[in-house]
Amino acid sequence: MDTLKELFKVGNGPSSSHTMGPQKAAAMFLERNKDAEKFVVELYGSLALTGKGHLTDWIIKKVLGEKRTEINFCPDIFLDFHPNGMKFFAYQDGVITAEWLVFSVGGGTLKELDEYSEEDIKYYKYTTMHEILEYTERKGISLLDYVLESEPLNILDYARMIIEVMFASVERGLTTEGVLPGALKLKRRAPSFYQKHLNKKDLISLVFASALAVSEENASGNVIVTAPTCGSSGVIPGVLYALSRIENIGKERLAKALLVGGLIGNLVKHNASISGAEVGCQGEVGTACAMAAAAAAYLKGGNNNQIEYAAEIALEHHLGMTCDPVMGYVQIPCIERNALSACRALDSCNFALLTDGEHYIDLDTCIISLKETGKDLNPNYRETSLGGLAKSKIVR
Numbered sequence: 001m002d003t004l005k006e007l008f009k010v011g012n013g014p015s016s017s018h019t020m021g022p023q024k025a026a027a028m029f030l031e032r033n034k035d036a037e038k039f040v041v042e043l044y045g046s047l048a049l050t051g052k053g054h055l056t057d058w059i060i061k062k063v064l065g066e067k068r069t070e071i072n073f074c075p076d077i078f079l080d081f082h083p084n085g086m087k088f089f090a091y092q093d094g095v096i097t098a099e100w101l102v103f104s105v106g107g108g109t110l111k112e113l114d115e116y117s118e119e120d121i122k123y124y125k126y127t128t129m130h131e132i133l134e135y136t137e138r139k140g141i142s143l144l145d146y147v148l149e150s151e152p153l154n155i156l157d158y159a160r161m162i163i164e165v166m167f168a169s170v171e172r173g174l175t176t177e178g179v180l181p182g183a184l185k186l187k188r189r190a191p192s193f194y195q196k197h198l199n200k201k202d203l204i205s206l207v208f209a210s211a212l213a214v215s216e217e218n219a220s221g222n223v224i225v226t227a228p229t230c231g232s233s234g235v236i237p238g239v240l241y242a243l244s245r246i247e248n249i250g251k252e253r254l255a256k257a258l259l260v261g262g263l264i265g266n267l268v269k270h271n272a273s274i275s276g277a278e279v280g281c282q283g284e285v286g287t288a289c290a291m292a293a294a295a296a297a298y299l300k301g302g303n304n305n306q307i308e309y310a311a312e313i314a315l316e317h318h319l320g321m322t323c324d325p326v327m328g329y330v331q332i333p334c335i336e337r338n339a340l341s342a343c344r345a346l347d348s349c350n351f352a353l354l355t356d357g358e359h360y361i362d363l364d365t366c367i368i369s370l371k372e373t374g375k376d377l378n379p380n381y382r383e384t385s386l387g388g389l390a391k392s393k394i395v396r
């Protein structure tokens, strides 16, 4: 498994796989072909089908140069390796001088065909929760200890920085009124939720408001943290910001909780997928919910087994969740879904803490089920906007 710095990334929304990944790929291709007179970029599968709403073409042109870049959408081409394929071509004197096929596999991460990812095994010795629980029990250490001994030395500093960026995006979103970009013309709702929270002062209204705030910032293309993706970036900040305010939890503990939640996200990313185009929304918001549940369980004093159970419950009850963004925008159902899943993360945490951590289905089984379910999902429900809510008539 890779470092958590690859999971929690600071960047601009609205999509880690459709905006941040292509942005990074375009920058890498540009670096290698600075003098090209023209670029052509073919977008395949999900990138072609929802690229417009996710600003894929816009960001690639922005990086490579608006005037010298042509984007070809190829929605009928689904490459076996991953549905988010893209091919870059550089031209000089009308002749192709370089080409590069690359895949945006979720969370802003890029992979090439048949790439053997040595990085994946560099940081973590154990890559299933079963092995990790055995190891931590044998050594008498916590899940946080396992993360700290596996990661680079400065990971806590990194987590502190990530908490700052997350909370800045919450606070911007709580006070920014207006309409979200795009044809849906959705009104931002976080500020009105926050005003109601200020009267009620309860936890749940602040969880809703904070998660909405970040998701609305993401939909506006502003700076957020992938947690684990842009589309699911509201869940963890929704939980952590609300807990920090209502239960007066300091940033040091929040940074540690983030690392515990990160371990769960890393397990899903390594053993299944966090890409909506590959496995549907169960891999994005489902994973975010499991991460937030584990982080909350850590903050509330859960032991290793209870933390694992909290994550497992959260993930199990998102299995099969489809990705069908209306008109390809990361807005409906995404924004509301982040808020609801943030609350579900707290429910999962509270449920697990009422047990001794014993349970029937373990997290590893649930992660494998997610992967299998994702494979079985009709492609219409894997970030193509061809089915489900995306096909419904929006009556306003």
Ligand code: SF4
Pocket (backbone or CB within 6 Å): 231, 232, 276, 280, 281, 284, 285, 322, 323, 324, 325, 329, 330, 331, 332, 333, 334, 383
């Ligand atoms: S439905 Fe879920 S997976 Fe699909 S774009 Fe929205 S947040 Fe991402």
